[in-house]
Amino acid sequence: MTRPLRVKLVEVGPRDGLQNEQQIVPTAIKIELIERLADAGLVAIEATSFVSPRWVPQMADSAEVLRALLASPRRRPAVSYPVLTPNLKGFDAAVEAGAQEVAIFAAASETFSQKNINCSIGESLKRYAAVVDSASALEIKIRGYVSCVVACPYEGAVDPARTAWVARQLYDMGCHEISLGDTIGAGTPTSVQRMIEVCAALVPIERLAGHYHDTYGMAVANVYASLELGMAVFDSSIAGLGGCPYAPGASGNVATEDVVFLLHGLGIETGVDRDKLLAAGEFISLYLGRDYRRRAARNKALALECHSQPGTVQ
Numbered sequence: 001m002t003r004p005l006r007v008k009l010v011e012v013g014p015r016d017g018l019q020n021e022q023q024i025v026p027t028a029i030k031i032e033l034i035e036r037l038a039d040a041g042l043v044a045i046e047a048t049s050f051v052s053p054r055w056v057p058q059m060a061d062s063a064e065v066l067r068a069l070l071a072s073p074r075r076r077p078a079v080s081y082p083v084l085t086p087n088l089k090g091f092d093a094a095v096e097a098g099a100q101e102v103a104i105f106a107a108a109s110e111t112f113s114q115k116n117i118n119c120s121i122g123e124s125l126k127r128y129a130a131v132v133d134s135a136s137a138l139e140i141k142i143r144g145y146v147s148c149v150v151a152c153p154y155e156g157a158v159d160p161a162r163t164a165w166v167a168r169q170l171y172d173m174g175c176h177e178i179s180l181g182d183t184i185g186a187g188t189p190t191s192v193q194r195m196i197e198v199c200a201a202l203v204p205i206e207r208l209a210g211h212y213h214d215t216y217g218m219a220v221a222n223v224y225a226s227l228e229l230g231m232a233v234f235d236s237s238i239a240g241l242g243g244c245p246y247a248p249g250a251s252g253n254v255a256t257e258d259v260v261f262l263l264h265g266l267g268i269e270t271g272v273d274r275d276k277l278l279a280a281g282e283f284i285s286l287y288l289g290r291d292y293r294r295r296a297a298r299n300k301a302l303a304l305e306c307h308s309q310p311g312t313v314q
């Protein structure tokens with residue numbers, strides 16, 4: 001399988017990133033971040049989630065965020081703002097706020113499913129089937145997630161066959177894309193490739209996306225390993241923000257800056273303007289009081305110079 005020539009990035013920082021922040025980020029900052037990410041050329045930005053505010057207080061302003069983005073004079077028609085919906089209640093609220101794409105999130109681990117959405121995998125799939133039915137009737141696109149595709153924070157290693165089975169259920173329901181979440185970042189290129197191969201036997205690889213957390217610093221390597229199998233959609237988070245409140249110890253997703261650096265270095269198109277991306281990363285890092293001199297953002301001038309000379313980045 002050859003590497004793709006172009007990759008779609010799904011920016012999950014405003015959702016996966018901010019959901020893990022203890023301090024409540026003002027709605028206006030969230031909106032400004034998302035608009036900066038859209039200005040940088042990202043065309044799929046997971047904006048928020050319509051989950052219970054008791055479970056994830058940071059996402060309590062979801063309707064306000066989505067409504068403001070959809071009504072914004074800066075809105076770009078090519079940019080989609082998928083939102084997470086754990087059940088029909090969340091789906092109805094998302095639709096009322098104008099959602100045109102939603103994401104449902106299942107897991108390959110029973111314990112994680114219970115901890116994250118308070119029900120078994122089987123129950124969650126029943127709930128999601130109802131969400132998908134409603135979404136289809138309204139012609140709303142549905143993305144699916146599988147969490148704990150390689151390992152679970154409670155159960156340890158996860159059988160790839162289990163992951164593939166859940167991915168297939170979501171595919172059969174009508175999800176246009178299934179994002180494979182290495183929730184705790186325990187995957188390595190070998191285990192991630194093995195998991196993708198098993199999933200790709202049940203779901204076409206064009207419909208699979210990689211969602212890799214970077215807890216052990218393996219996420220960029222895992223993106224590379226997935227590219228080698230022909231995967232062409234990756235989730236990433238600006239400034240590497242994130243984690244899951246129900247996956248103790250898990251750190252953020254792979255940083256969008258790092259993935260873009262990798263992809264452009266490989267000559268793979270993303271449509272992302274790195275200069276504007278780094279400015280967006282600096283904006284949110286400054287707001288959160290985080291050091292932004294990490295990895296691909298460390299030396300902006302050098303990184304930009306390297307990418308103006310294709311082939312110079314190894």
Ligand code: HMG
Binds near residue numbers: 051091146180181244
């Ligand atoms: P529950 O407590 O079992 O819900 O939570 P319930 O149906 O029993 O209802 C209890 C109360 O919650 C009721 O209110 C409902 O109305 C309300 P009350 O009558 O007590 O006042 N409620 C809601 N409120 C707002 N929005 C809703 C909603 N649903 C019920 N949608 C529930 C079940 C699924 C709601 C809860 O467990 C939940 O919200 N979980 C979300 C947790 C979460 O957001 N986790 C992070 C996202 S997943 C992730 O990060 C992984 C991913 O990145 C991939 C990866 O990395 O692996 C995607």
Ligand code: MG
Binds near residue numbers: 016181213243244253
């Ligand atoms: Mg995640």
